[in-house]
Amino acid sequence: MDETNKDVKKITDLIEDEGKHYIKEYIAELHPADIADIIETLDEEKKKELFNLLHTEIASKVIVEVNEHSRDQILEDINKEKLTDIVEEMSSDDAADLIADLSKEEAKDLLEKLHWKDSTEVQKLLKYPEDTAGGIMQTELLSVREEMLVEDAIIQLMALSENIGDVPNVFVVDKNRRLVGILPVRKLLIVKHEMPISGIIDRNVISVNVNEDQEEVANIFKKYDLVSLAVVDDDGRLVGRIQIDDIVDVLVEEASEDILHFGGVYQDEKVMDPPSRSIKVRLPWLIINLATAFLAASVVGLFEDTIQTLTILAMFMPVVAGQGGNAGTQALAVAVRGIALGEVSFSNAKRPLINSIIVGLLNGIVCGLITALIEYFWKGSYMLGVVLCLAMIINLIIACFVGVIIPLTLKWLKIDPAIASVVIVTTFTDCIGFLSFLGLATLFIKYLI
Amino acid sequence: MDETNKDVKKITDLIEDEGKHYIKEYIAELHPADIADIIETLDEEKKKELFNLLHTEIASKVIVEVNEHSRDQILEDINKEKLTDIVEEMSSDDAADLIADLSKEEAKDLLEKLHWKDSTEVQKLLKYPEDTAGGIMQTELLSVREEMLVEDAIIQLMALSENIGDVPNVFVVDKNRRLVGILPVRKLLIVKHEMPISGIIDRNVISVNVNEDQEEVANIFKKYDLVSLAVVDDDGRLVGRIQIDDIVDVLVEEASEDILHFGGVYQDEKVMDPPSRSIKVRLPWLIINLATAFLAASVVGLFEDTIQTLTILAMFMPVVAGQGGNAGTQALAVAVRGIALGEVSFSNAKRPLINSIIVGLLNGIVCGLITALIEYFWKGSYMLGVVLCLAMIINLIIACFVGVIIPLTLKWLKIDPAIASVVIVTTFTDCIGFLSFLGLATLFIKYLI
Numbered sequence: 001m002d003e004t005n006k007d008v009k010k011i012t013d014l015i016e017d018e019g020k021h022y023i024k025e026y027i028a029e030l031h032p033a034d035i036a037d038i039i040e041t042l043d044e045e046k047k048k049e050l051f052n053l054l055h056t057e058i059a060s061k062v063i064v065e066v067n068e069h070s071r072d073q074i075l076e077d078i079n080k081e082k083l084t085d086i087v088e089e090m091s092s093d094d095a096a097d098l099i100a101d102l103s104k105e106e107a108k109d110l111l112e113k114l115h116w117k118d119s120t121e122v123q124k125l126l127k128y129p130e131d132t133a134g135g136i137m138q139t140e141l142l143s144v145r146e147e148m149l150v151e152d153a154i155i156q157l158m159a160l161s162e163n164i165g166d167v168p169n170v171f172v173v174d175k176n177r178r179l180v181g182i183l184p185v186r187k188l189l190i191v192k193h194e195m196p197i198s199g200i201i202d203r204n205v206i207s208v209n210v211n212e213d214q215e216e217v218a219n220i221f222k223k224y225d226l227v228s229l230a231v232v233d234d235d236g237r238l239v240g241r242i243q244i245d246d247i248v249d250v251l252v253e254e255a256s257e258d259i260l261h262f263g264g265v266y267q268d269e270k271v272m273d274p275p276s277r278s279i280k281v282r283l284p285w286l287i288i289n290l291a292t293a294f295l296a297a298s299v300v301g302l303f304e305d306t307i308q309t310l311t312i313l314a315m316f317m318p319v320v321a322g323q324g325g326n327a328g329t330q331a332l333a334v335a336v337r338g339i340a341l342g343e344v345s346f347s348n349a350k351r352p353l354i355n356s357i358i359v360g361l362l363n364g365i366v367c368g369l370i371t372a373l374i375e376y377f378w379k380g381s382y383m384l385g386v387v388l389c390l391a392m393i394i395n396l397i398i399a400c401f402v403g404v405i406i407p408l409t410l411k412w413l414k415i416d417p418a419i420a421s422v423v424i425v426t427t428f429t430d431c432i433g434f435l436s437f438l439g440l441a442t443l444f445i446k447y448l449i
Numbered sequence: 450m451d452e453t454n455k456d457v458k459k460i461t462d463l464i465e466d467e468g469k470h471y472i473k474e475y476i477a478e479l480h481p482a483d484i485a486d487i488i489e490t491l492d493e494e495k496k497k498e499l500f501n502l503l504h505t506e507i508a509s510k511v512i513v514e515v516n517e518h519s520r521d522q523i524l525e526d527i528n529k530e531k532l533t534d535i536v537e538e539m540s541s542d543d544a545a546d547l548i549a550d551l552s553k554e555e556a557k558d559l560l561e562k563l564h565w566k567d568s569t570e571v572q573k574l575l576k577y578p579e580d581t582a583g584g585i586m587q588t589e590l591l592s593v594r595e596e597m598l599v600e601d602a603i604i605q606l607m608a609l610s611e612n613i614g615d616v617p618n619v620f621v622v623d624k625n626r627r628l629v630g631i632l633p634v635r636k637l638l639i640v641k642h643e644m645p646i647s648g649i650i651d652r653n654v655i656s657v658n659v660n661e662d663q664e665e666v667a668n669i670f671k672k673y674d675l676v677s678l679a680v681v682d683d684d685g686r687l688v689g690r691i692q693i694d695d696i697v698d699v700l701v702e703e704a705s706e707d708i709l710h711f712g713g714v715y716q717d718e719k720v721m722d723p724p725s726r727s728i729k730v731r732l733p734w735l736i737i738n739l740a741t742a743f744l745a746a747s748v749v750g751l752f753e754d755t756i757q758t759l760t761i762l763a764m765f766m767p768v769v770a771g772q773g774g775n776a777g778t779q780a781l782a783v784a785v786r787g788i789a790l791g792e793v794s795f796s797n798a799k800r801p802l803i804n805s806i807i808v809g810l811l812n813g814i815v816c817g818l819i820t821a822l823i824e825y826f827w828k829g830s831y832m833l834g835v836v837l838c839l840a841m842i843i844n845l846i847i848a849c850f851v852g853v854i855i856p857l858t859l860k861w862l863k864i865d866p867a868i869a870s871v872v873i874v875t876t877f878t879d880c881i882g883f884l885s886f887l888g889l890a891t892l893f894i895k896y897l898i
Contacts, residue, residue: 033672040791065672067791154638166617166633184615186634189603222701223482223514225694227676244693245674251697252671255704256786259867262711263782264775271787271853272800275807282779283812289775290816293768294823300764307756307763314756314763315749318879319742321767326713326738330731333712337705338720342489342516351721358724363732367739374743404720418708430767 007034008041011050023053032058036065044073056082060089063098068272071101084113092118093138093246096125133217134210136250137231137240143171146180146201151193153183171230172201177237179230181205207232210239214250221247258340261418262333264289289423296321296430303438310448312379313441316371316388321433323367324395328425331356331403336417339407346412352404360400361393368392383447391437399429457490460499472502481507485514493522505531509538512547517721520550533562541567542587542695545574582666583659585699586680586689592620595629595650600642602632620679621650626686628679630654656681659688663699670696707789710867711782713738738872745770745879752887759897761828762890765820765837770882772816773844777874780805780852785867788860795861801853809849810842817841832896840886848878 007030014023027035027050035054039047039062051074054062063071063086075083087095087110099107099122111119121139128134142160144153157170169182181201191200207230208217221229221244231240260269269281300307300317307313335352338344344352371392372385406424407417441448460472476484476499484503488496488511500523503511512520512535524532536544536559548556548571560568570588577583591609593602606619618631630650640649656679657666670678670693680689709718716730749756749766756762784801787793793801820841821834855873856866890897 031673033674037672069792069797157635158639166635168615168617168634185617185638186606186615189634189637190607222694222697223486224480225482227693244676244697245671248671248693248697248700252700252704253790255701256707256789258705258708259711259786259789260782262708263778263785265779265782269783271783271793273804275804275811278783278804278808279811282776282808283815285779286772286775286812286816287819290768290772290819293771296771297764297768300767304760304764308760311753311757311760311763314766315746315753317763318749318767318770318883319739319746322742322745322875322879323735323739326735327731329712330714330734333709333714334718334720334727336712337708340705340708341702343518344720348518355722355724355727359727359731362724362728363735366732367735370736370739426771430771434767 007038011038012042012046023050024055027054027058032061033065035062036070039066039074040070047073048076048078052082056085057089060086060094064090064094068101071098075102080109080113084110088115088118091138091140092121092125093136096122100126100130128210131214132210133208133212133214133231133242134240136214136217136246137210137242139240141171141238141241142167143173143238144183144197146172146174146198148197149193150188150191150195150197150200153197154188154193157185157188167228169228171205171238171241172197173238179205179207179232179236179238182230205230207238208242209234215254217242218247218250218254222251258336258418261416262336262422264422266419285423292423292427292430295427296434299431299434300438303434303442306438306442306445309445310441312381312384313438316375316384317434317437319371320388320391320395320437321430323371323392324399324429324433325426327360327363327367327396328399328403328429329422331359331400332407332421332425335404335407336421339411339417344408346408349404349408353401356400356404357397360397363400364393364396365389367396381448383444384441387437387440387444387448391433391440394436395429395433398432399425402428457487460487461491461495472499473504476503476507481510482514484511485519488515488523489519496522497525497527500527501531505534506538509535509543513539513543517550520547524551529558529562533559537564537567540587540589541570541574542585545571549575549579577659580663581659582657582661582663582680582691583689585663585666585695586659586691588689590620590687590690591616592622592687593632593646595621595623595647597646598642599637599640599644599646599649602646603637603642606634606637616677618677620654620687620690621646622687628654628656628681628685628687631679654679656687657691658683664703666691667696667699667703671700707785707867710865711785711871713871715868734872741872741876742879744876745883748880748883749887752883752891755887755891755894758894759890761830761833762887765824765833766883766886768820769837769840769844769886770879772820772841773848773878773882774875776809776812776816776845777848777852777878778871780808780849781856781870781874784853784856785870788856788866793857795857798853798857802850805849805853806846809846812849813842813845814838816845830897832893833890836886836889836893836897840882840889843885844878844882847881848874851877 010026011023014026039050042050047070051059063074087098095118099110102110111123114122125134125139142157144156167185169184171179172181172183174180181203182205183197183201187200206220206224206226208220210231210233220226227244229242230238231242233239257268264285265281266285267281269278335344368389372389375388376382376385402425407421410417410420459475488499491499496519500508512523536547544567548559551559560572574583574588591606593605616634618633620628621630621632623629630652631654632646632650636649655669655673655675657669659680659682676693678691679687680691682688706717713734714730715734718727718730784793817838821838824837825831825834851874856870859866859869
């Protein structure tokens with residue numbers, strides 16, 4: 001971070017001092033990802049200025065690394081010829097992603113300007129939904145034919161690898177381009193050049209269909225510890241390749257989706273989405289929540305007479321209910337994460353369930369005593385303190401228990417436990433909170449007034 | 450999944466039919482990760498039986514892949530000689546992880562039984578904290594000396610790579626084992642065997658210090674799209690190597706930690722942790738929440754007279770406050786995720802902030818009208834419906850706005866926005882909810898009774 005700040009200062013100074021030709025020199029030593037970091041911290045004008053100073057090859061890497069917001073700013077009024085050159089330099093998947101973000105007109109315009117071969121590749125990729133294997137694969141392929149000799153394979157590898165970078169394996173296809181295996185590059189070092197490669201092919205190759213969901217693709221990478229994966233069409237023909245760095249992005253994005261679910265947002269919503277989208281995504285859930293809120297309200301309604309007699313109860317009832325909600329959400333977060341990481345299911349749930357009761361009891365006693373003390377010094381009712389303490393203990397035990405049992409049950413029903421758990425748990429804690437507090441108050445009403 | 454279920458059925462049948470020697474055959478074709486999946490679905494006895502049938506080499510891979518729960522069951526009463534053999538087969542980082550999970554006595558026992566070289570490596574690794582570069586690296590190194598000839602490098606590569614698998618690059622060190630660059634394996638294919646490798650070394654090499662935090666290491670992998678990374682000590686000497694598959698686990702675990710923070714659990718708590726740990730982690734936060742709950746209670750306290758006059762208000766006040774909490778949490782989830790993915794910061798927050806007000810207003814109108822209608826048909830007060838609707842709109846606007854501004858502010862203050870946001874936002878929505886509803890009811894009290 002300090003490194004980046006130093007760079008930013010230096011570059012901002014250089015732009016202001018009109019020292020633009022020094023910037024090129026200064027920046028030539030930096031990694032594209034570092035240049036992207038610097039660009040993100042600049043204001044809009046300087047972003048564009050700096051970007052325009054970059055060589056096409058570097059620019060094509062930087063534009064992939066900057067965040068969406070900066071990318072939009074940079075591309076806003078970029079020279080069309082420059083953009084075409086930049087896209088020509090990109091790998092097919094990055095080019096397709098960039099073009100997918102443009103307006104229809106701009107995209108069409110750019111595709112027409114691109115070299116026909118790049119254009120065809122990109123248009124093929126654009127046809128696959130964004131969240132499938134086809135949507136994240138590259139079409140640049142390092143593949144050799146199974147009947148080749150080692151020397152031919154080496155020549156092919158050398159010719160292709162400039163575009164693709166360092167890879168540990170090459171895919172092997174038959175004459176119909178059907179995937180038959182992989183060939184570890186290092187094995188080419190130890191065999192005679194005039195031998196056929198067929199002897200060193202590893203035929204136990206894992207591949208995915210081009211229509212497979214990206215989350216499933218990520219799971220395959222994770223499960224088999226892969227670095228790259230072949231993508232095949234319905235006939236088993238090799239059509240692309242997915243690299244681990246694209247999967248890393250998928251994994252981080254998918255994992256961060258759980259936060260949305262946990263917060264009650266059940267479709268993919270981005271922070272920059274227009275209000276119409278946000279309302280469409282959030283409103284149904286708010287309405288479901290409203291229904292559960294009326295359930296809790298009707299529990300309060302049962303005790304209208306008690307509240308009439310002792311209005312002070314209205315002050316403390318949200319404390320008991322809210323504290324139950326907090327304790328339940330804590331238990332839920334730990335359980336949901338444990339389920340996601342495969343650490344717990346019904347088969348080994350006995351221990352966490354028993355523990356949850358103990359945790360609820362002890363945290364309930366502490367919170368209950370504190371609440372009782374505050375009430376006593378504030379309002380001076382000894383007996384109301386006892387009722388608050390007991391209600392708090394009851395609610396926290398239930399909260400911690402349902403915080404574990406609800407997500408486990410949802411998982412067992414094959415429902416994503418991050419999704420509906422919070423509303424179910426807080427409905428429990430609201431209802432039990434009001435019921436236990438107002439119920440106990442009703443029971444002991446003659447000691448309270 | 451269906452594939453796994455079929456395998457499980459087959460294997461369970463085979464274990465029951467005493468067809469154990471068929472199992473070995475059947476399982477020999479499966480990937481260790483698939484065998485791990487099968488083991489996880491078996492009951493404890495069958496887990497042990499199946500695991501004991503595996504060849505040592507396969508067993509060493511399977512034990513790494515199974516979840517913690519199954520691993521504990523399998524290792525519970527495993528034959529010590531067998532365990533030693535299995536650990537000898539493992540890569541150093543996996544061996545260290547497994548040994549770190551054993552009891553002190555068992556670990557000491559196992560380390561004594563291991564081959565001295567493996568034992569030394571593992572003991573070195575055990576000294577690094579779990580969540581540092583040292584804690585996740587392997588010590589098996591594919592490195593060559595910079596003064597080597599190409600032919601020597603090829604021989605060294607062949608000798609070492611059996612243990613390490615297919616890699617695209619080899620590290621290059623000087624005579625003091627200081628890291629000087631990397632050597633792409635494919636380049637060895639195109640140069641003459643009697644040439645020095647110095648001409649094909651890429652000296653622009655990225656490395657991390659052995660004490661670097663694993664989250665920072667993961668960020669470096671993500672930022673530079675790496676597949677493996679050199680780990681060096683304070684003197685720049687190469688001491689280990691981190692592979693992308695270990696980083697994938699780190700990324701998934703770190704991302705899933707946000708769920709804990711969002712749920713109000715601020716230290717790493719596992720679902721199987723003992724109650725003492727859970728209480729220690731969760732109680733401080735519950736007590737802070739209790740303080741904010743009393744703040745909300747004191748807002749209710751301001752209106753005791755109004756509630757005394759009209760007890761029905763006590764029924765509906767949690768509806769307004771709760772609905773604000775839900776809307777605020779939704780806004781928060783979207784904002785926290787946007788911040789985590791680098792899509793929003795104060796510099797471009799104008800649009801999401803304006804949008805949040807629009808979303809709050811419109812969702813508030815819909816929820817307010819529904820609430821008013823339900824109240825009217827349930828309790829029959831036209832004017833109470835109006836008050837509910839207005840209070841709901843006010844609270845949802847505030848909720849959506851603070852749901853965005855609070856995490857942005859925390860981020861700007863360099864505080865993790867997932868951490869304290871929920872409590873701040875719900876404190877706002879509780880207080881504003883009670884204040885707007887009871888305040889409006891007080892204003893219009895003469896129309897309400």
